[in-house]
Amino acid sequence: MTKFEVARLSAGAPMQGTTRRVYSAVSAVVAVVALVVATTTAQVAVSAQVATAAPGDTVTAQGRLWSFGPGGGTVAGFTVYLIEYPELSAVTDSSGRWRIEAIPAGFDVTFAMDGNEVRYPIHTARFTDVDHDLTDVTFQSPAHSLIRLFETLLDVETDPSLCHIAATVTREGYSLGVGAPDGTHGEPGATVTISPTPAQGATPIYFNGSHAELIWPDRALEETTADGGVTFVNVTPGIYTLTAHKSGATIRPVTVECIAGRLVNASPPWGLQVLSGGIGPGVTVPFPESTPPGPTVTTAPSDPTIPTAAPIENTYPLPPSPVPAEPISAEPTYTG
Template sequence: MVEFPKLKTTPRANGSYDLVVPAKAKITPYITFKGYSQVHLQTFTTAGKDLANVNFQTPTVNIAQALGFLLGVPISAAGQPKQCVIVSTFSTKNVRNLNFEGFIGYGAHGIAGATATISPKLPGAVYFNDNVIPDPAQLLSSKDGGVLWKSVPAGTYKITASKPGNKFASFTATCKPGRVVNANPPWGLYQTSGPGS
């Protein structure tokens, strides 16, 4: 936990974990695992209720380096960007309350046709195409639902989403050099109303 460095846990064999955190606090969980890129989640503000399904999507160092090459993002030998990268997914409300097994079993959970905005404003949201590849030519989200910003300066950012007939949650990303912030499902830009996918 970035804000509380002494708060740590080790996941169980199935990847699940529990971690008690302070109430009414800002917390940014992150994960480290040998051979994998370190990933930070969005910054949560706790409000006296449990946060469920706070999952990590963590690529191997090789995959992180390949994605960096594809996007022209300078990557260190440890597989981390030299600046910050923010990633999220426009995800259907249908996966919001599923347990991990149900979430994995659901399959594709993206919302196509959405756009994301970052504040303070930065250029260049990159949407993932139907083949799950970040594609600078893609102007809206695909059924994959992924979106990212590369080479983000240090700072705190609010990310919002829009699509006619839908509403989405927003999230806060706290960027520092070398950090990948992945606000992944069922958190991040999850759908709060609108047709399911």
């Protein structure tokens, strides 16, 4: 998708939420939130694995930290690190770019950014058995006020002991900044399941819209629209696999670790990517006939309370050394 604007709530309105994009609707339409990020300048490749590394070697990862908020843009001066190897980190530059070297090859990695008084903590889904360099590892950082707005639109309240998941079912050949003539890049008509079934938060919520820059979460939907966005709200922490289903289509699944008090975003081009059998590029698919669920509000409220994310702890043992005991022969996949 393209650029977005954050909508604001009045001081008297409850604030709550999770991510993707929130667009300010013109006239009397609701401020809407778009998950699974979109930006104006992002040009990301669908394949982001290059330069094969032999087991026992190290690999390099690089990407960009985007702002999920007013005017889009990127986030400078934040530390991106690996959950599995927190000593490996990099600070984003003035354009939000980061690069981390010396990552042990052949193991799982997840990239994260902690929140502060403005931004909500977020991490990618998991890359598994990584023995290639990784590029275009993108994720966005939402504001706390935007998260609250998302909650307001869904009439939910964030439980700090739970977590949120966001993903996009993306058309073959498309990514964040590459889409159809109308600006959309989602694969419509897909359903998304989560496995194993969490004790809480197992119901997917898909995104509706009027056009590419006016979208909102809609509980009435039973499948993806041209936006492709889906979210699971207040999920029991754990490790899950998201799988997208559409007749005739092959869609890459993703694995995410949902951590209390945080948002995990399986962002294109490493999300639920259609590999074949979808509608393909160049096709414009209209959104369902609908209107946003409320009036546009343009006044930003104060932000008196900032939720604190739980500390990240590994839920699986790390290797005793960065050198695998056995060669890794399987093709590495990004599960997020």
